[in-house]
Amino acid sequence: MFGALFAPVPPPDGALLDLAREFTPRVQSLAPGEVLLDLHGLGRVWATPRDLAGALLAAAHARGWSDLRIALAGTRVAALVAARGRDGLTVVPPGQEAATLAPLPLDLLDLDEERRDLFRRWGLGTLGDLGALPARGLAERLGVEGPRLRRLARGEDEAPLVPTPAPETFASTLELEWPIDGLEPLSFLLARVLEPLCAHLKERGRRAAGMELDLGLVDGRRHRRALRPAAPSAEARTWRTLMLLDLEAHPPDESIQAFTVRAEPTSARTVQFSLLDPAQPSPERLAETMARLHEWTAAGRAGAPALVDSHRPGAFVMETFAPGPVSGAALTGPPGPRLALRVFRPPLPAQVALRGAAPAFVSAGGVRGEVVERAGPWRASGDWWDVAWSREEWDVALAAGGLYRIFRDRLRDEWFVEGELD
Amino acid sequence: MASAIKDALEDLLRSRRLQAEEPLLRGEDPRSRALGTGIAGLDELLLGGFPRGQISEVHGAVSSGRTALVLALAARLTRAGSLVAWVDPADRLDPGSAAAAGVHLARLLWLRGERRGRETLLPAVSAVGTLLGSGLFEAVVFDLAGIPATARQRLPGTTWIRLQRLIEDQPSALILIADGHVSHGPGGAALAMKASAPRWSGAPPARLLRGVGAEVREARRGLRGATVELQACS
Numbered sequence: 001m002f003g004a005l006f007a008p009v010p011p012p013d014g015a016l017l018d019l020a021r022e023f024t025p026r027v028q029s030l031a032p033g034e035v036l037l038d039l040h041g042l043g044r045v046w047a048t049p050r051d052l053a054g055a056l057l058a059a060a061h062a063r064g065w066s067d068l069r070i071a072l073a074g075t076r077v078a079a080l081v082a083a084r085g086r087d088g089l090t091v092v093p094p095g096q097e098a099a100t101l102a103p104l105p106l107d108l109l110d111l112d113e114e115r116r117d118l119f120r121r122w123g124l125g126t127l128g129d130l131g132a133l134p135a136r137g138l139a140e141r142l143g144v145e146g147p148r149l150r151r152l153a154r155g156e157d158e159a160p161l162v163p164t165p166a167p168e169t170f171a172s173t174l175e176l177e178w179p180i181d182g183l184e185p186l187s188f189l190l191a192r193v194l195e196p197l198c199a200h201l202k203e204r205g206r207r208a209a210g211m212e213l214d215l216g217l218v219d220g221r222r223h224r225r226a227l228r229p230a231a232p233s234a235e236a237r238t239w240r241t242l243m244l245l246d247l248e249a250h251p252p253d254e255s256i257q258a259f260t261v262r263a264e265p266t267s268a269r270t271v272q273f274s275l276l277d278p279a280q281p282s283p284e285r286l287a288e289t290m291a292r293l294h295e296w297t298a299a300g301r302a303g304a305p306a307l308v309d310s311h312r313p314g315a316f317v318m319e320t321f322a323p324g325p326v327s328g329a330a331l332t333g334p335p336g337p338r339l340a341l342r343v344f345r346p347p348l349p350a351q352v353a354l355r356g357a358a359p360a361f362v363s364a365g366g367v368r369g370e371v372v373e374r375a376g377p378w379r380a381s382g383d384w385w386d387v388a389w390s391r392e393e394w395d396v397a398l399a400a401g402g403l404y405r406i407f408r409d410r411l412r413d414e415w416f417v418e419g420e421l422d
Numbered sequence: 423m424a425s426a427i428k429d430a431l432e433d434l435l436r437s438r439r440l441q442a443e444e445p446l447l448r449g450e451d452p453r454s455r456a457l458g459t460g461i462a463g464l465d466e467l468l469l470g471g472f473p474r475g476q477i478s479e480v481h482g483a484v485s486s487g488r489t490a491l492v493l494a495l496a497a498r499l500t501r502a503g504s505l506v507a508w509v510d511p512a513d514r515l516d517p518g519s520a521a522a523a524g525v526h527l528a529r530l531l532w533l534r535g536e537r538r539g540r541e542t543l544l545p546a547v548s549a550v551g552t553l554l555g556s557g558l559f560e561a562v563v564f565d566l567a568g569i570p571a572t573a574r575q576r577l578p579g580t581t582w583i584r585l586q587r588l589i590e591d592q593p594s595a596l597i598l599i600a601d602g603h604v605s606h607g608p609g610g611a612a613l614a615m616k617a618s619a620p621r622w623s624g625a626p627p628a629r630l631l632r633g634v635g636a637e638v639r640e641a642r643r644g645l646r647g648a649t650v651e652l653q654a655c656s
Binding site: 281 | 460461483484485486487488489490491493494497498501503505513514515516517518519520521522523524525527528529530531532533534535536545549552553556557558567568617620622626627629630631633634650651652653654655
């Protein structure tokens with residue numbers, strides 16, 4: 001026995017499937033507002049098909065879907081077409097599929113426009129008209145499609161039901177008999193929850209892109225923490241470490257009575273190892289290391305520097321440290337060693353004595369001396385539309401030793417030491 | 423069978439030297455390979471490069487080329503696909519200079535301190551320990567240059583012994599940049615750097631800083647030394 005639900009106005013996503021799954025796990029979603037149910041074996045619960053249909057109707061009414069059409073039949077096609085074509089509840093007696101469908105219009109089959117026009121020209125209006133035609137004649141005119149449509153019009157199935165898989169939830173809850181304080185006891189309990197959860201993820205070929213830890217506190221409040229490392233993982237040990245490190249930084253202020261861990265599943269990472277490329281770091285270990293450095297990362301003071309497209313001296317941004325694969329270009333040799341600037345942040349305000357227009361003596365915090373050699377001035381300016389800057393740069397060598405880059409802020413007429421060349 | 427073919431292929435790659443840095447072979451201890459800087463005279467002085475599993479130091483006065491030399495090492499490592507961490511309690515690194523030296527910035531983890539002095543040094547030492555313990559980084563650079571000696575001396579006396587113990591089982595090298603001698607492991611390198619007169623070109627106002635020569639001496643081996651030419655960035 002099969003059933004079909006047809007909603008002329010489709011309810012919200014998944015609502016019809018949820019109703020169907022209350023009766024059987026074998027349900028197939030065909031289109032928005034159309035669901036097929038495999039109702040075999042339910043005779044012990046509902047003695048007759050009409051009882052079962054009544055239960056379906058009651059469940060629909062309980063949801064306020066008074067216009068839902070329900071049909072039960074011995075074949076999937078008969079149930080589906082009957083639900084499409086007849087209001088309310090229809091129970092097709094066994095062996096009466098063709099007769100029940102016969103008066104219904106041909107349009108209830110999923111026909112393309114060309115085929116519909118052809119049948120109209122042949123004078124066919126109902127499923128019964130099509131079902132009464134000889135299969136051989138249809139095959140001669142329409143090929144294999146002809147007998148197939150004839151079988152559908154007579155309510156005969158073509159293919160088995162393909163169940164729509166239920167959405168999987170990856171969550172686990174642990175209610176505690178006694179509240180716990182501190183992270184050490186929580187660590188053991190987290191392992192108990194995370195290990196089966198991660199095993200479930202692995203069985204399904206999934207990883208967790210993020211996890212949410214929802215702690216229920218003794219005073220009824222919730223303490224929620226969401227973790228989203230740079231790379232998905234299904235390693236229970238990694239997730240436990242990340243959660244404990246996060247809770248160290250953001251501890252709950254009451255004892256814990258219960259907790260729930262929810263994973264956000266994503267497809268498993270595929271890694272193609274190569275003989276020639278260097279091994280990539282394990283994303284799990286990298287995420288764990290970055291979590292251990294949370295004091296630095298939380299303040300935005302740890303990451304990979306990236307240069308920005310600007311002429312403003314020293315412009316850069318800090319990006320999340322997530323090294324990807326090495327490109328071929330990066331494998332070329334570096335240039336030779338170059339003097340690097342060791343910058344002062346912010347630049348040191350300086351007193352500079354001039355000889356002519358060139359610096360002759362520099363005095364700033366920790367930097368002081370007569371200028372013995374100099375190169376400059378190099379003028380640069382920009383961002384006049386935003387926070388304007390304009391400067392005159394000099395590279396100077398001091399008598400006491402040391403090469404420094406100094407500059408004059410031309411907008412404020414003040415001197416600064418930007419850094420030392422090392 | 424597949425394993426035998428892979429071994430044969432690895433032998434072939436090694437014999438043909440298809441890569442500048444040969445990949446590690448199965449069972450090979452990564453600590454046996456030093457981290458070469460790619461600067462011929464310097465690598466000779468270091469007997470191949472900075473040793474892994476050891477604390478090494480590069481020290482010298484202002485503008486002696488300490489940062490340039492360590493950036494050259496970071497450039498070589500990151501371009502070969504390795505990761506480098508740069509712990510910078512005084513926040514002195516210039517990403518533009520690092521990029522000009524050839525460092526692949528996406529593979530450089532930079533930890534920037536907020537304040538100078540002991541308050542920043544203690545968390546920085548802790549971060550160095552975390553980075554070394556992860557085993558993810560070929561080199562961890564701890565930039566102590568410009569930090570007053572008094573701040574360093576206020577660190578617990580066992581700091582460097584603890585870090586050396588931590589690193590000796592790891593395939594990483596810890597490299598200290600400092601104004602003077604701080605510490606190095608029993609097998610680590612200690613490079614003392616001294617700048618020679620800078621080279622300039624042209625006449626004012628079109629005068630340019632061309633570079634500086636740095637004399638590098640392996641402080642533990644006495645008289646041996648090398649000269650490294652450091653070009654000025656544009």
